Amino acid sequence: MKNTKMTTASTVSMAVLIGLTTWAIPAQAEEATDYRVPAMIDNSAPIAALSTLTSINNAKPLKVTVPSIVHFNTKSGVPVSFVRAAALPIVDIDLRFNAGSARDGSLRADGFGIASMTATMLTQGSKKLAENDFTRAVETLGIDLSSSAYKDMFTISLRSLSDDEHLLPAVDLMTQMLTEPSFDKATLARNKARLLVGLQQQKQDPSSLASLAFNEALYGKHPYAHPSSGTLTSVPSIEQQDLIAFKDRYLVAANASLAITGNLSIDQAKKLAEDITANLPKGQAASVLAEPKALTKGQHIHIDFPSSQTTVLMGQLGSKRATDPKEQQQQTNFAVGNEVLAGGDFNARLMTEIRQNLGYTYGISGSMSPMLTRGPYQISFSTRNDKARMAIDASLKVINETLAQGITASEMQLTTDNLKNSFPMSFASNIGINGLLGTMNFYKLPDDYLTNYMSRINNVQLAEVNKTLRDTLDPNNFLIVTVGQDNPWDQASAKPQ
Template sequence: MPKTIQTRRVFKAAALSLLLGLSVAATAEENRSVQSSAVDKEAPIHALETLSSIKNAKPLSVTVPKIEEFTTKSGIKVLLVQTPTLPIVDVALRFNAGSARDGEIRPTGFGIAGMTAAMLTQGTKTLTEDDFTKAAETLGINLSSTAYQDMFIVSLRSLSDDEHLLPAADLMSQMLTEPTFDSTILERNKSRQLVGLKQQKQDPAYLAAIAFSEALYGDHPYAHPTVGTLETVPTITKEDLTKFWQRYLVANNASMAITGNVTRAQAEALANRITKDLPKGQAASTLPEPQPLTAPKHIHIPFDSSQTTVIMGQLGNKRATDPKAQQEQTNFAVGNDVLAGGDFNARLMTEVRQNLGYTYGISGGMSPMLTRGPYQISFSTRNDKARAAIDASLKVIDDTLTNGITQSEMQLTKDSLKNSFPMSFSSNASINGTLGMMNFYNLPNDYLANYNRRIDNVTLASVNQSLRSNLNPDKFLIVTIGKDNPWENKTKPTKKKRR
């Protein structure tokens, strides 16, 4: 799935600093030099062109990590990258077992996957909750489990010497194969979860996200929140968790990523040690395809606040696995970065924030998943400006689809994406996350090696066609959370027809 807009902005800033050879805090002399140049403040792209350090910079030389592949004795595919620089090892075991599977255990069992993940580290057949925590802390390891919509991740970080890594692997194996799901701890967890859910009811961004998912997906498994609801969490039982664990946390439903200071032989032994007692089981079934909305839909939820939270969007795409579809998603990613990326060169940010002053920030993007994930744009604005901000945003989108982005916008974005690319494997954890994503979604092992090639293959015609093919703002779902309903007593402006 995709990084957040905020993370992408950090990546771009770091890559740009590296490209320029500058520290984040420029010297006073450098500041005076830039200020004395003839810079058009209304044209940030042209302003960048006045900096000789950018114009004369050589392309970054990128060496992607070497990916090795093997299969455990239990049949689990493992991707390995050896990184001997630090004496640590990261292991992540991913199961096709996110909250989208809750309804397969029980039709109204929303929150089962999340609760199962929480309780894997809360006691086994031979270790109480306190003993398990003490064992992990004594070894100095990070051992956790988390459920998302598509996937269920059990991860380990340990020192790489046998004295720490081997008992850590045994503890990870034990939590996977011998959880107790203690009833007393379950009731405590449910009480805490209910408190958290009640607190989230006071967060308009959370309410908007839930309403958006429910309206976009209807009765599809992606419609409900991973944490469950106030109505479903109290109904979760030990039997539910046991059924989920037995059905989905099995070898035939798993993939693994290992990164760190280990040899190939050590990695194979480690993977087999962790998974040797996992039952074979069966792979999860294919998720159903969600159906797109056939007409625009506007939902307003009253909320006593001076701000209105807005989420607008539609169904997006599933994670692409073949080269042609991956290139198409790259084309769209470049175009959307120009339209709705998180930086100040993006068209939505320039118009809705800088020119009109309606919001502090607006951004959006696609979240490809096992099946069609959402495309959504979000922002907050004053109550009395909500409708104007929505209309302005739709106008920017419509103008972009009608007239396309420009060559200079496309080139700036392509350079930015290529220069920030190395940050996706700048640490042990980031490499492991990328490996795990590739393995889970069955991406080819040359996915990273071909990244820059896909960026180079992007053309202006392909970008603009991709935007027009993927976005349909005339049928957007728009959710607003605020004091006033922006749709009351107002009519939408007539939009010109796109070519």
């Protein structure tokens, strides 16, 4: 049986810290004659083993020293954030461009999938090395070298040992794929054929169908509406020249930011940054994305799918990445409140009521995904077909009651304690530190965004948390997408049994 992915303490911390909340639509649950979950844990009862740990009550406030960040610009103007981490002989490099799939339509109206295909093909050979030779060189060095396209950003990442014998040829491969990709036509044709098979298979995945329908309905004509990988209609039209045009327009110095973490001196880091960016065209920064328009009334969409389970995805337009300290505090307030309402653990209200008390689902959670413009807020779960309407109604009831009555002081305290004590896990590794650096650099967040994290948590006030929840969420105007055999809106709305 597949369970919904639970949110770990470190993930909760990252959700509030940098907003990198990854929502996952629960996998389709297996059939069961009795959908109620037996032998559920009673969270209201104290845990005997923990009741003896009186030292927890006397623990001193956590003191955290965040990594020291050094900033500089390359000669081509690329901003660089560097953290020296000498404990391991490893270097992590994170090069980001304001060039995600939201830019596909700027090249041509039906260009969906160009950014994603460009990312795929950067690692498939350069003008100096054919695909097999390039792959062999990467494997021989034992490095991790990848490129990816998301809604907002285009990333190139490298992890290598820090000695010159490994790092220098690794950086050479990175610059080859960045500035001299082959974009071989035969390889492109193979990629398109494989991708089309994958897109066809998505039609058999209810979670994918729900996500596609949700984004299309929520964003309408906004660039976030289309899938990053492209569509069955757009992918066949992608040509080599499209990839070249994307690279020449967006993979440029004026559109880039760089993060480096590892066993390097500041002089070595500066030289490394110059080596990576020296051959980047200057170019121009990408234009500012338009703000999407929020739905003015609730909308229900049902997709017929032959399954004993109904996948439910509901939510609304959410927040954009906050750069103002006041807005950052508000987003922290919301994250704390939402963790109580819709976090992935068993203390969350939705999980307690919809899974434990009513037995409608194996897991339910919701999160905010802020981006350059307003990202989505989504709650997801799967349930038995004949329980879908009751599960949706019960979920909306929990949300409305939470907004009306607010979360409690004890719920808030439990969540803030969790966040503060798990905070150091966010930079417990080189790759974790570099991920933070890359995100802060990309969204132009100041260093005190990281150093003031504990202060933002300590500044959380119950009244402000509840106010932010009420100001942000509007369940009466939720977009609700269901994928299953029966349309829940044909079922009578009934009180949960």
